[in-house]
Amino acid sequence: MSSKTHSPKQIERAHWWLAKAIDTLAEAKLLLPSGQTRLGARNRLYYSAHHTARALLELIGNHSKTHKAIVSQFGLEWVRKRDFPAIYGRLLNDLFDDRNKADYGEYVPTFQGGVERIVDHVEKFIKRARREIPPVSTAKTLSLLVES
Numbered sequence: 001m002s003s004k005t006h007s008p009k010q011i012e013r014a015h016w017w018l019a020k021a022i023d024t025l026a027e028a029k030l031l032l033p034s035g036q037t038r039l040g041a042r043n044r045l046y047y048s049a050h051h052t053a054r055a056l057l058e059l060i061g062n063h064s065k066t067h068k069a070i071v072s073q074f075g076l077e078w079v080r081k082r083d084f085p086a087i088y089g090r091l092l093n094d095l096f097d098d099r100n101k102a103d104y105g106e107y108v109p110t111f112q113g114g115v116e117r118i119v120d121h122v123e124k125f126i127k128r129a130r131r132e133i134p135p136v137s138t139a140k141t142l143s144l145l146v147e148s
Contacts, residue, residue, distance in 0.1 A: 017055035
C-alpha cells in the first residue's frame with residue numbers, strides 16, 4: 001500500500017501499535033525460559049498478535065476498540081478485502097479464544113511444547129504487517145518506542 005492513501009496520523013498510530021506488539025512479543029520470550037508458558041507467555045503472544053492486528057486496522061482508519069471487534073474487523077478488512085494471509089486471521093482467532101478460556105473460564109490450557117511454534121507465527125505476523133505499514137523516519141520510530 002502506498003503512504004499516499006494513509007494520513008500521517010494513521011501511519012504514526014500503526015507504528016505505535018506495532019511497537020507495542022514487538023514489546024509484548026519480547027515479554028513472551030522472557031517468560032518462556034521461566035516455564036510460565038501455560039498462561040503468561042501465551043497471554044503475551046495473544047496481545048502481540050492483537051496489537052499487530054490493531055496496527056493494521058489503525059492504518060486504514062479503523063479504530064475498533066474491543067478485542068472481539070478487532071478480531072472480527074481484522075478478518076474482514078485485511079484477510080477478506082486485502083488478501084492478507086488467512087493464517088494470521090486464524091492465529092489471532094485461536095489466540096483470542098484460548099486467552100478468553102484461560103482468563104475467564106475454568107479452562108487451564110497446556111501450552112508446553114507448542115509455544116515456540118506460536119512465537120514463530122507471531123514473529124512472522126509482525127514481519128508481514130511491517131510490509132504493509134509505510135516507513136517513518138528513524139527519529140520518529142525511536143520516539144514511538146520511547147513513548148510506548
